[in-house]
Amino acid sequence: MKIIVQVAIVVLFKIIFFKNVIITADKLITDELKSTLSMRTLYLEDGYLQEFDATVEWANSDGIILDRTAFYPQSGGQPSDTGFLLKDEQEFDVLRVEAPGLAHIVDRMGLGEGDSVHGIIDWGRRYRLMRSHTACHILSAVIFQETGAKITGNQIDLTRSRIDFSLELFDKTKIAEYVDRANEIINEDHRVGTAVLPKAEALIIPDLVRLAMDLPDREEIRVVDVEGVDAQACGGTHVRSTIEVGGIRLIKSENKGKANRRVYFELVDGD
Numbered sequence: 001m002k003i004i005v006q007v008a009i010v011v012l013f014k015i016i017f018f019k020n021v022i023i024t025a026d027k028l029i030t031d032e033l034k035s036t037l038s039m040r041t042l043y044l045e046d047g048y049l050q051e052f053d054a055t056v057e058w059a060n061s062d063g064i065i066l067d068r069t070a071f072y073p074q075s076g077g078q079p080s081d082t083g084f085l086l087k088d089e090q091e092f093d094v095l096r097v098e099a100p101g102l103a104h105i106v107d108r109m110g111l112g113e114g115d116s117v118h119g120i121i122d123w124g125r126r127y128r129l130m131r132s133h134t135a136c137h138i139l140s141a142v143i144f145q146e147t148g149a150k151i152t153g154n155q156i157d158l159t160r161s162r163i164d165f166s167l168e169l170f171d172k173t174k175i176a177e178y179v180d181r182a183n184e185i186i187n188e189d190h191r192v193g194t195a196v197l198p199k200a201e202a203l204i205i206p207d208l209v210r211l212a213m214d215l216p217d218r219e220e221i222r223v224v225d226v227e228g229v230d231a232q233a234c235g236g237t238h239v240r241s242t243i244e245v246g247g248i249r250l251i252k253s254e255n256k257g258k259a260n261r262r263v264y265f266e267l268v269d270g271d
């Protein structure tokens with residue numbers, strides 16, 4: 001009984017603490033604060049940037065905001081980067097970065113406004129997520145091109161990723177064939193490029209938005225182009241060429257009722 005009470009207290013503490021961090025970190029980025037910040041999203045300029053120097057623009061016990069960052073925030077189905085912020089000899093663990101305010105959630109207090117820091121992202125983790133994310137584009141493109149299915153969601157992860165799509169027919173044999181075709185494209189070594197286009201120009205691209213939702217209400221749209229395969233509006237990080245994905249393996253496909261289908265896949269190597 002005593003153990004149960006202790007476990008309950010620990011769980012309750014974690015829920016309260018975790019919830020507090022999330023809620024406060026979301027709330028702390030007020031519109032007024034946003035207008036005074038000029039965060040440069042280095043991960044959009046160079047997805048291969050692993051280290052960077054930055055200045056702390058704002059800090060409290062719930063989050064750190066930098067003037068520039070290479071840490072990708074949790075968004076668009078891609079998990080947040082993790083890593084470190086170094087201030088002189090002190091090391092702060094970056095547990096995650098939250099969108100839209102780009103609050104870096106660190107493991108302890110000690111950073112303040114004006115501090116110079118050196119950021120180092122966990123590159124093994126990020127590169128794996130970039131490979132999986134690019135694989136998502138390729139497999140989604142094949143599913144869309146073969147069936148016309150709209151993509152209703154995706155979740156990229158280190159061990160397995162998933163794509164949800166809307167399709168009346170559900171044929172597991174066909175889905176295995178789509179994965180085979182995605183692997184052919186991966187091996188064909190297509191360049192993956194990004195461009196920021198005026199919205200009107202981006203809208204000319206056929207099938208730009210495969211997701212079953214509208215384009216974001218922005219003046220400019222970031223377009224990720226798997227050359228000769230597919231162009232999509234996307235704010236995530238990707239590898240430079242499909243060959244870097246290596247290959248994917250179908251884990252399983254599921255019928256989620258009505259026309260909702262789900263495919264799980266993983267990268268073929270174990271690194």
Ligand SMILES: [Zn+2]
Nearest residue numbers: 133224234236
């Ligand atoms: Zn993407």
